[in-house]
Amino acid sequence: MRAAVLRGKRDIAVETDRAEPELRPDEVRVAVSACGICGTDQHxxxxxxxxxxxxxxxxxxxxxxxxVTAVGSAVTGFAAGDRVSVDPNIYCGGCRYCRSGRPQLCDRLQALGVTRDGGMGESCAVPAANCYRLPDEVGDVAGALVEPLGCVLHGFKKLDIRPDYTAVIVGGGFIGQLFLQLVRRQAGRVVVFEPAEGKREQLLRLGADAVFRPDDDEAVRAWNGAADIVIECVGRRESMELAFRTAGKGGQALLFGVSSPETEIAVSPFAVFSKELRIMGSFINPYTHEEAIALIRSRTVDVEGLVSHRFALEEVPEAMREYPRKNVTKGVIVFAAERARESGR
Incomplete structure (x- = not known):
């Protein structure tokens, strides 16, 4: 089969003769139709x-x-022909975190596309327990984007959002746009800080009350300490420090953007103390897949409309190399079967 294989740092290549994955008894083989390119893939x-x-x-x-094209000998819940979205995270079930209802912190966490071969190939072996059937109303590209919406849901559920609260989202990319669609349903006002002028119209369409550039000193001063909720969706030092500046008394600061392990930020402990700030992190998507599918199916959240670039598998090495320069909001690899379905619509 064909697959985009990471061979080392900044070294990814499409192999055309990679062996089909062997199935364990509890696994199914999935012919991949669409695969999102995540910021974590770039990391x-x-x-x-x-x-x-x-x-x-x-x-x-x-x-x-x-x-699904094949099922393992112990699988009873799926059959060939089933359309599925995949939750990539595989928990051990036995560590103290799994046994206390915090599987996302699993000591022996595995993940498809991270510790096991994932979806940037024509076929993938997936534990049946990690597969979720897709309804007819949810296309393959949207089905691939269930996972990032599930991650956003996990972070969203940590927040106490009320109708009289003001929320600030720092970063108006794909993740910021998903948060915007959820937060706008509960908060009284939602403001986004985003440097790319090309995203402004989309952010306003999705429900932002205002969009400001983070280098707009007047706007930054105006929003200093003004937010009840701040959601940081970038993972850079400047964006995280901006998030803390905008957080007001009793504010909640959710650090969602993935930073490099070496990134450090300046935070005033006195501000945390005197404002009674709640600072939270959010890691992966523990059992949020079904809810994410329901939100997409009901059109409560648009995911496919946020896709800015679609790539063929052969384009992956260049796409990964040039990702920042291509101004990609969200990229998706679309495989031949899905391309055929799209052309027939």
């Missing part, structure tokens, strides 16, 4: 860890959907 590509340590060679891709 891994540049030599940083993902949700766990990465040891090349490995097929990246932890956001994907496809069609």
């Amino acid at each position: 891994i590509y540049h030599g940083h860890p993902g949700s766990a340590a990465v040891h090349p060679p490995i097929v990246l891709g932890h956001e994907f959907a496809g069609v």
Whole structure:
């Protein structure tokens, strides 16, 4: 089969003769239709860890959907032909975190596309327990993007959002746009700080009350200490420090953007103390897949409309190399079967 294989730091290549994955008794084989390119894939590509340590060679891709083509001997809940979205995270079930209802912190966490071959290939072996059937109303590209929406849901549920609260989202990319669609349903006002002028119209369409550039000193001063909720979706020092500046008394600061392990920020402990700030992190997507599918199916959240670039598998090496320069909001690898379906619509 064909697959985009990470061979080392900034070294990814499409192999055309990679062996089909062997199935364990509890697994299904999925012919991948679409696979999202996540910011975490970019981190891994540049030599940083993902949700766990990465040891090349490995097929990246932890956001994907496809069609079941074979089932293991112990699988009873799926059959060939089923369309599925995949939750990539595999928990051990036995560590203290799994046994206390915090599986996302699993001591032995594995993940498709991180510690096991993932969705940037034509076929993938997936534990049946990690597959979720897709309704007809949810296409394959949207099915691939269930996973990032599930991650956003996990962070969203940590927040106490009320109708009289003002929320600030720092970063108006794909993740910021997902948060915006959820937060706008509960908060009284939502403001986004985003440097790219090209995203302004989209952010306003999705429900932002105002969009400001983070280098707009007047806007930054105006929003100093004004937010009840701040959601940081970038992972850079400047954006995180901006998030803390905008957080007001009793504010909640959710650090969602993935930073490099070396990133450090300046935070005033006195501000945390005197404002009674709640600072939270959010890691992966523990059992949020079904809810994410329901939100997409009901059109409560638009995911496919946020896709800015679609790539063929052969384009992956260049796409990964040039990702920042291409101004990609969200990129998705679309495989031949899905391309055929799209052309027939």
